[in-house]
Amino acid sequence: MKVHLIRSKNYNVEDFNNVLNILRKNRGSIEFVPSEPIVIPAAMQEEIYDTKKDFETQKPFPESRDICSMFAENKISFPHKRNTITWEELFNVCKNYRRDSKIDENDHVLLLNDIPNENNWFGCVDSTKKNYFVQTNDWDWYLGRSIDTRFPVAYVIVSWLLRSLMYKNQTEIISSLHKESKGCMMDYCIDKTQIIIKMRTADLCPECLKVLENRDINRTYARQLFQIMDGLRENIMFRQRSQLLMQLSRMEIRGLSKSIYLTDLGDLQINLNPKERALYLLYLNHPEGIQRSYLIDYKDELRSYYAQISNQATNELIDIAINRLVDVRDNNMNEVMARIRSKFKNAVGEEQAKDYSITFTPEGTHKILLNRELVGL
Ligand SMILES: [Zn+2]
Numbered sequence: 390m391k392v393h394l395i396r397s398k399n400y401n402v403e404d405f406n407n408v409l410n411i412l413r414k415n416r417g418s419i420e421f422v423p424s425e426p427i428v429i430p431a432a433m434q435e436e437i438y439d440t441k442k443d444f445e446t447q448k449p450f451p452e453s454r455d456i457c458s459m460f461a462e463n464k465i466s467f468p469h470k471r472n473t474i475t476w477e478e479l480f481n482v483c484k485n486y487r488r489d490s491k492i493d494e495n496d497h498v499l500l501l502n503d504i505p506n507e508n509n510w511f512g513c514v515d516s517t518k519k520n521y522f523v524q525t526n527d528w529d530w531y532l533g534r535s536i537d538t539r540f541p542v543a544y545v546i547v548s549w550l551l552r553s554l555m556y557k558n559q560t561e562i563i564s565s566l567h568k569e570s571k572g573c574m575m576d577y578c579i580d581k582t583q584i585i586i587k588m589r590t591a592d593l594c595p596e597c598l599k600v601l602e603n604r605d606i607n608r609t610y611a612r613q614l615f616q617i618m619d620g621l622r623e624n625i626m627f628r629q630r631s632q633l634l635m636q637l638s639r640m641e642i643r644g645l646s647k648s649i650y651l652t653d654l655g656d657l658q659i660n661l662n663p664k665e666r667a668l669y670l671l672y673l674n675h676p677e678g679i680q681r682s683y684l685i686d687y688k689d690e691l692r693s694y695y696a697q698i699s700n701q702a703t704n705e706l707i708d709i710a711i712n713r714l715v716d717v718r719d720n721n722m723n724e725v726m727a728r729i730r731s732k733f734k735n736a737v738g739e740e741q742a743k744d745y746s747i748t749f750t751p752e753g754t755h756k757i758l759l760n761r762e763l764v765g766l
Contacts, residue, residue, distance in 0.1 A: 390610060391496040392550065395424040395486050400503040400525050402426070403660040404539055408501070411543040411655050414620055417613030419550070424490070427500070429474065429482050434507060436473045444469055448508040465530070473505045476513065476522070483520035494519075497553070499546060501525050512545045514562065518553045521546075537657060537736055541584050544591075544621055548574050551614050554606055555597070565600070573597055574618070591615075591622040624655035628737075637744055638737070641765040642670070647698050651736065652765075659736055659745075663699035664710060665729050668722070669757075670694045672747045673764065678756030684722065685715045726755070 394412075396405045405423070412421045438444035444465065483498040492498060499521040512523035523545045528538035551574060556562040566577035572586055573594035593601065601611065631637065631653075638653035647666055649659040661669055671691050672679065679687060692711045701707045713721040726747050733742040744758045 415616040479522040480515040591618040667695035678754030
């Protein structure tokens, strides 16, 4: 079975690739296939959220008025107005993609969408049980910086695939969702603070397990989905424990592009651009640290990293970029280091970012503090 992941044009491609990495970590009979970005219709329908609670509420699926509330940091002022897209439009994006790309009718098409949807759900499946959307926006609002948003996105994807596998049709799926949260994957209240609790359990309640047992469900698909869920749970546990135990993830530098992965955090890729990566590799290779004014002495090494991983067409462009970086009168190095720090902060949180980033030490040098035994090259 193939699951075609399509993304709306403004959903960050690096985040998309990271979600894909997470899903693909457990290979099996479900194959996740990425696609080119899709331009989806402009959000025309204006939605007004009078209160914070309105904003944090998934509107009920047909009649039920059950709502769930969520705790959140207050960063948006209410009433809050924004444009939304209808579910029909979202599912039409999947259908059109299916038609245009001649997708097999047994395959699933899942849109990762960054435009707010009309009912403010985190995802849903259509009546064919083959087309889905999953929201990629708003996670920061609910989770702050406490967790990388790629994990909940992957979690929601797997939840919907499992639901689609377990139940006969869309109506049955919706009616089977638990109105009261049980920490089960079938909970209706997919609010983003609760999702952390659910990712920690990443399991079905006994009632839902019975459904799984009693129905003719493809076990290899289900096993793979549970393995992905287990991986997500390990990541979240590692993240929470690691803060407590001051335990850092291992790092791997892979391929010709020298991409950086944190292996204990679900193979989380740190998306440094070529210039950031070149500077990072230089400091990684010099645990003793390098003083700002001596950076120029390492120009050849820096240049060789950059030449290998950048797409710059000419030597001249490579030289311009590197000269700026090592020039003490230019602020470029500080800017690049700040961006590296910010990307690690997004990925591992502020506390641990100090070990992974290039930091300024009291001795007056810049260095990466990370224990090099954790680094696989
Ligand atoms: Zn359940």
